[in-house]
Amino acid sequence: MDITSATQEKGTVLSITGRVDTATAPALEQAINKEIDLGHRKILLNFSGVSYISSGGLRVLLATAKKLKNPADDRFGLASLSPEVHKILKLAGFTSIFSIYPSEGEALAGW
Amino acid sequence: MPAGNGQLISHEWQPVAEAAGATIYPLIRKIDTISSNSYIIETRDVILLIDPGGLADQAGHILQVISECRSDRDRPVFVFLTHAHIDHFVGAQDIPAFAYPESAVFSVQEAGADALEKGDGKMTQADLLGVSLVPMKAGFRLLTRQRAEFSGSPVSLSFANGAEVTVVQDQVETEPGAGLVRERISFGPASAIEVYHTPGHSPDSICIRIGGLLFIGDILFAANPGIAGLCGWSQEALVGSLAGIGSILSAGEIQTVCPGHGRVIPAGDAARVLAAVRNDALALADIAELNLERAKETAAYAEDSMDEVNEIFTIMAGRLYYVSYVMDELGEPEIAERMYSQFNGNAIDDLLEAFRDFADEHHRHEDVSIHLALKAGQVIAKLDRAFKKDELARLIDPTMVQRAGRLLSDYTTMLRGFCPPCDRARCDIIPLVSSLVTGLSVSACSDEDMMASADDDAVFLQALLARIGAPPLLAEIDLSLETGDRPVFAVVDCDHFSDLLTYILEELVGTGSGRIILAVSQEGENVIITVTGEAVQNAVAEKEKNRNFLKGLCVRAGGTLAYTKEVGLRRFVITAGRVPADTRTG
Numbered sequence: 170m171d172i173t174s175a176t177q178e179k180g181t182v183l184s185i186t187g188r189v190d191t192a193t194a195p196a197l198e199q200a201i202n203k204e205i206d207l208g209h210r211k212i213l214l215n216f217s218g219v220s221y222i223s224s225g226g227l228r229v230l231l232a233t234a235k236k237l238k239n240p241a242d243d244r245f246g247l248a249s250l251s252p253e254v255h256k257i258l259k260l261a262g263f264t265s266i267f268s269i270y271p272s273e274g275e276a277l278a279g280w
Numbered sequence: 281m282p283a284g285n286g287q288l289i290s291h292e293w294q295p296v297a298e299a300a301g302a303t304i305y306p307l308i309r310k311i312d313t314i315s316s317n318s319y320i321i322e323t324r325d326v327i328l329l330i331d332p333g334g335l336a337d338q339a340g341h342i343l344q345v346i347s348e349c350r351s352d353r354d355r356p357v358f359v360f361l362t363h364a365h366i367d368h369f370v371g372a373q374d375i376p377a378f379a380y381p382e383s384a385v386f387s388v389q390e391a392g393a394d395a396l397e398k399g400d401g402k403m404t405q406a407d408l409l410g411v412s413l414v415p416m417k418a419g420f421r422l423l424t425r426q427r428a429e430f431s432g433s434p435v436s437l438s439f440a441n442g443a444e445v446t447v448v449q450d451q452v453e454t455e456p457g458a459g460l461v462r463e464r465i466s467f468g469p470a471s472a473i474e475v476y477h478t479p480g481h482s483p484d485s486i487c488i489r490i491g492g493l494l495f496i497g498d499i500l501f502a503a504n505p506g507i508a509g510l511c512g513w514s515q516e517a518l519v520g521s522l523a524g525i526g527s528i529l530s531a532g533e534i535q536t537v538c539p540g541h542g543r544v545i546p547a548g549d550a551a552r553v554l555a556a557v558r559n560d561a562l563a564l565a566d567i568a569e570l571n572l573e574r575a576k577e578t579a580a581y582a583e584d585s586m587d588e589v590n591e592i593f594t595i596m597a598g599r600l601y602y603v604s605y606v607m608d609e610l611g612e613p614e615i616a617e618r619m620y621s622q623f624n625g626n627a628i629d630d631l632l633e634a635f636r637d638f639a640d641e642h643h644r645h646e647d648v649s650i651h652l653a654l655k656a657g658q659v660i661a662k663l664d665r666a667f668k669k670d671e672l673a674r675l676i677d678p679t680m681v682q683r684a685g686r687l688l689s690d691y692t693t694m695l696r697g698f699c700p701p702c703d704r705a706r707c708d709i710i711p712l713v714s715s716l717v718t719g720l721s722v723s724a725c726s727d728e729d730m731m732a733s734a735d736d737d738a739v740f741l742q743a744l745l746a747r748i749g750a751p752p753l754l755a756e757i758d759l760s761l762e763t764g765d766r767p768v769f770a771v772v773d774c775d776h777f778s779d780l781l782t783y784i785l786e787e788l789v790g791t792g793s794g795r796i797i798l799a800v801s802q803e804g805e806n807v808i809i810t811v812t813g814e815a816v817q818n819a820v821a822e823k824e825k826n827r828n829f830l831k832g833l834c835v836r837a838g839g840t841l842a843y844t845k846e847v848g849l850r851r852f853v854i855t856a857g858r859v860p861a862d863t864r865t866g
Contacts, residue, residue: 191626191629191633192633223594223633224593224594224597224601224625224629225626227597227598228625231602231605234605235605235608252792255790255792256786256787256790256791257591257595257598258598259789259790260595260598260753260786260789260790261594261595261597261598262602262751266605
């Protein structure tokens with residue numbers, strides 16, 4: 170799994186490529202925590218390169234949602250999901266916890 | 281010295297209990313289908329090797345150990361096969377020292393000796409495991425019909441390795457009217473062993489007793505899914521042999537049982553395991569032969585099913601984590617923590633990933649199908665043990681938990697050599713579909729149930745958890761159910777049919793269809809159920825495995841499935857044979 174980070178005026182975008190599974194989920198969590206520690210509290214995960222997410226990956230998403238839940242200052246969302254990953258999040262009920270956007274641009278436009 | 285608790289230490293010489301002067305050097309491996317354990321036994325008169333294994337490295341190490349023994353004092357070498365499956369001997373084929381009878385005499389029950397001499401790829405499982413086999417001669421045929429004519433009388437044999445051996449064949453009664461054929465083989469004044477014919481796993485399977493040790497080959501695994509049904513397997517023979525071995529163990533003279541794979545076992549534990557194997561074997565009447573064709577079919581089914589297993593287990597984990605999250609938000613951290621612990625997510629993820637890695641390697645190396653089928657069986661058995669069905673069904677959608685359970689059990693059934701259970705009956709399709717749609721549209725816990733539970737904290741909590749953990753799939757979906765007024769009957773398996781429709785609806789909803797049309801109609805002799813949803817934006821390649829899985833499930837449900845994709849639409853069409861309203865088919 171590869172993660173690249175880009176912070177801009179409207180928020181920080183972490184672009185992830187590869188599988189988010191037990192082996193790689195801790196690295197994703199670390200990358201997110203690093204941004205939060207730097208004071209970046211508007212985080213968008215661009216999942217266009219993610220074809221698979223395991224329960225370990227779901228735990229990281231929920232842990233992040235817990236950390237970024239202040240509606241005044243925080244934003245947390247996912248963009249550009251593959252149908253496979255969208256299906257997992259939708260059927261698990263996660264789409265009611267954080268926002269899912271069709272694209273990175275559409276997400277940031279609303280932040 | 282031998283380890284305590286009836287254990288033997290691998291790769292060390294140690295005395296053989298109840299066999300004065302005999303020592304044993306075991307090579308005990310982790311269980312796999314590639315190679316068996318090996319055991320070298322040294323006495324004053326002879327060196328015995330039981331099962332050289334399936335790996336050249338292993339056979340090479342054995343040769344080195346035997347060479348050291350012979351350099352101390354040269355003695356004849358006999359290689360006994362507990363049975364002639366290639367994982368027990370093929371490693372020796374590339375070692376020249378094992379190829380000459382002057383160096384080592386292969387000793388095999390006569391059915392196995394025939395298979396070796398013919399290079400029989402089916403009986404030795406060489407075909408199934410994709411291994412090339414060179415025909416080889418077994419210089420010492422064990423438990424022959426010819427020696428049965430001299431039952432009870434000693435027969436002297438001379439071998440190319442210089443050994444003079446005395447054999448006495450007789451029959452040991454193990455229960456009234458049944459028994460095992462036995463040969464007592466003496467290599468010298470203090471070097472006698474006993475060999476018992478214990479067919480079932482294979483026609484040539486034997487057990488070998490040396491002092492307080494009993495070498496039993498693969499009979500412990502003979503009723504396992506993916507093992508039972510191998511070419512030469514016989515349920516009737518297996519059940520009889522298991523009873524016979526049980527009788528040998530109950531005599532109390534055996535201390536340790538040495539299997540063909542995995543660690544050695546104290547005799548008392550082995551007796552209990554063998555009794556359980558016998559019970560399993562008794563349930564295996566009429567299973568299909570596990571041949572190359574069935575291994576391929578099972579491996580394909582394994583891959584299709586494992587994709588679905590992966591998805592449904594991840595969704596169930598997600599549901600539970602979601603419940604935990606909501607409870608945490610509601611200020612109930614203890615309940616949230618308890619929810620988290622209900623799903624052993626890391627262990628389950630590890631199992632699923634282990635299968636994926638195995639499958640990737642399997643395809644990279646174009647490995648034989650049986651390995652993939654067995655790996656899936658192993659993973660599914662572990663998942664089944666880690667999967668707390670009853671607890672989960674109280675917290676998340678119980679129908680999803682049941683579907684996951686059926687996925688696991690259907691695969692195990694198939695690997696065992698049975699068709700997955702199929703309970704087809706004449707069924708009115710419209711109420712079945714309507715009831716499914718209603719069940720997927722409303723919460724499992726109604727508003728009335730919630731209000732009725734408000735006076736009791738525990739009942740209210742359970743209702744709340746069930747409501748959070750089982751959000752109705754179709755709640756936010758614009759679904760049109762189009763059925764005619766007249767009943768439409770077909771012969772289907774209702775559980776599999778409902779599972780199929782649920783999987784299709786989940787696929788459409790999960791990938792973004794907000795509007796779905798579900799239509800039931802009649803066309804000629806067929807009932808047609810069509811599920812149409814919007815196509816996915818930015819769709820990646822269609823999941824071929826998912827389609828294959830759904831098609832297989834539809835066949836088990838009693839129909840056929842077609843999938844089409846048009847501009848802006850995805851359509852699943854289920855076709856089942858229509859039956860008149862007034863006939864009954866069981």
